Amino acid sequence: MDTVIKKNEWLFMLSCLGLGILAEISFFHARIGVSYLVFLTGFYLVVFVRYKLGFNHRRIGLLIMGCIWLLAASYVLYDNVLFYLLNIVVIPFLVLFHVVLITSPGNLKWGTPAFVVRMAAKIGQGVTYSSQFSGRVFKLVSRNMDESTSQTMKRVLIGLLIGLPLLGIITGLLMSADAVFQEMVLRLPQFIFDFNLEGIFRTVAVLVFTALFFGILQVLRIKTRTPIQEKNDAENGTISCNGVTAVTILILLNAVYALFTAIQFTYFFSDGLQGGYTYAEYARRGFFELIIVTLINWTILICCLKLVREQGAKMKLVLKLMYSLLVTVSGVMLVSAYQRLSMYEAAYGFTMERILAHAFMIFLIVIFAYTLFRVWFERLALLHFYLIAGLVFYTGLNVMHIEQIIVDENLERYERTDKIDIHYLNALSSTGVEGLIELYKVNPDYPELEQMLYNRQQMMEDNSLDHWQSFNFTKREVREQLLGLELEKY
Template identity: 80%
Template sequence: MDTIIKKNEWLFMLSCLGLGILAEISFFHARIGVSYLVFLTGFYLVVFVRFRRGFNHRRIGLLIMGCIWLLAASYLLYDNGLFYLLNIVVIPFLVLFHVVLITSPGSLKWGKPIFLLRMAAKIGQGVAYSTRFCNRLFNQLFRNMNKSTSQTVKRVMLGFLIGIPLIGVITGLLMSADAVFKDIVLHLPKFIFDLNLELIFRTVAALIFTFLFFGILQVLRNTRRLPIQMKRDLENGKSAISWNGVTAVTILVLLNAVYALFAVIQFTYFFGDGLQAGYSYAEYARRGFFELVLVTLINWTILICCLKLVREQGAKLKLVLKLMYSLLIIVSGVMLVSAYQRLSMYEAAYGFTMDRILAHAFMIFLIVVFTYTFIRVWLERLALLHFYLIAGLMFYTALNVMHIEQIIVNENLERFEESGKIDIHYLNSLSYTGVEGLIELYKMDPDYPELERMLYFRQQTMKNNPLDDWQSFNFTKREIRERLLELELDKYGGA
């Protein structure tokens, strides 16, 4: 095995080191904002220079890449706390999915479970590659040292690499827990405190990113395969579990009978304007939401399982199964429309919130999914998983791009104009977009109870806090901050 590190490997390692430093600067110095787009620019520049040409799966690759950039742009354009947290996980997953996809053979079926195993394998192979590279680097640096001594030095360096960050964390915790221990530590020699522990932690983080990027990008073209039998089963969608067609028909007939009876009994108020006797708006809406959960967890799951696992026996049985699938989808659609209408009534009575808007959006997504599934029942050549993955990705990206908090603010302000009711405490719990809603409400009704006090405290908080670092730059924050600081709020100036 060649232990000499070649020039091109050194150059790529230095590129990944720069990328690791960029990742540390982008994500660990301040709240994420424009920094995500800056990092993605550097990352994909390294990827495209590394591979240059020969990318496969270009159409789906471009779709995924577009979604990645739109999701990252949401950190710059909007300030939604929910999607801020979700995208910390979603974007890295999509980036890994994307780079593995475009560097995989064109014959690879990305819509099969085997692709997830391929992604996991690339992470493991990347870590192993980086470990081997570090061993080669160490051997090259200490090639004039005897083997026993070099092994000892390697283990000592590894101990320092792991131990120093641990000591820093543990010492800080112990100092916080015990005042006497803190006093003793503070009297230790001054040179210990001259060490910048934060710099050490940031250096370690940058190195971890560096070797992670370096290892994974180096093995993307690796053709190592899974065990042959596992690969065949996953590619062909085979499963050790299968259902008999007669059994499936029996289950579907029973389910459809229950759902059909349920729909017939409740049809009089499914699409009516009023409430069912004995229920408040809240109870009525919650019952509709649980129907939606039932549709999602039971009907959709059973449909997918039947379409994938049922062994059809004969043309007549096949036709009966398709009719049962279709009926189940139609009844599920009735329930979705019912739940959608109930939630609309609830919003009209109690206002708009993030949970309610997301529930509405999810219902629309389910209607699209059920519609495609209905088509798939009769056109068997269509692929289910491909559509679900693409539709799910586009749905999630659309939620980020739509600026849901702005919709919530606009709808609640419109409801205030019509009814005079609004929940200012909920608006205040939102991000900067909620503050913008409070500012608009203040212009509409400056005497609304507690509103001026709320805005005053927000204004004072902004005055006392300096502007964010460049990593956190966000258009919404900047605009709302300027508008709030321009307000003349003197009523509580002496409070």
């Protein structure tokens, strides 16, 4: 193995070390807030300096980068527990997708399973590169030692890296399993427990981050061979379906859907509920079934578009008509499900699950509309649009501040009906507390409300917001409003 390490490798490794320290400070000292934007600024500065803006796939790259920054900005602008947790996974995935994409050859097809394999391969190559670099550094450090001593030290270090975490886990489990063993361990000299375990954990985190950043960013330009070929599957003998078989299936399905659609139109153009159902019974009766059937239709449509080989112009036209009818009846089912959920919300209030269900149905309508265009204009790409639409849809959910919509709609419903679920608003994040404050200003005598706000007030006195990493505009504003209320002690 070549032990020579170039100057630019040292400099880039030091840059990644700084990036690893920034990652540890941003994510492991307090709740994530503005720190995510700070980290992304440092990360992309290192990436742009490393590759000197020599990037490909710039249009889609700019779109993905814009979504990444908007998602990270949601940590400082809003306070939503669901998206807080989801974005911990989504943002790193998008960042990896982005940096692999913009450093890949311009003719690479990113809308294929092969690109996901390429991403995984880059992670593996990055880990390998960091391991090899560590081996070269060790050889430089131990170049004045004899071979046996050097190998012994290397094996001891590897053993410590693997053994110490295992020792901590196993000791904790044994202490939980046996009280006598726990008491004996707790009698060990106090200096062992005074040892800075937190410092060790943070150091390990910095080293892991540094190794990942350094390895992956160094191998992005290396050509990757994957077992999945990016050529047309049709040339490699993929599964196909006969046009007559597909038409038979579609006719059977569309016949049932046409009957269902005819019945649904009697609901659309009539007032009130049908068959004596209550709002809850009507909304719940078949809502999820309609969504599942719609998803099944979408799956059937995609499979037919990809697998069916038309035989002749007439068969091709018949298939397109069947596809179009399937899209139309699927749209009717989505509208029916949307109507049911809207009636349920009007009767029982708005929640995160119901708003997300509404948004998902709108997303499906957009997907079906584009698929209908694809039926008649065959040159349109399906997967590319689905991926882009999904990314924009998810980013839009983060930007539109769903919890604020829930609070506003429930307060408006309270003005009409005097009904509101304060326990659900209290279960939301800071935005829900802001809604409770607005309700308190309107009706301070609402049952349990003042006690609920007092309990929240005591929780808000926690100094977690004093950490710069956790700065969040919504939390800051709500905290000021809540602490300004004069509430009776409970």
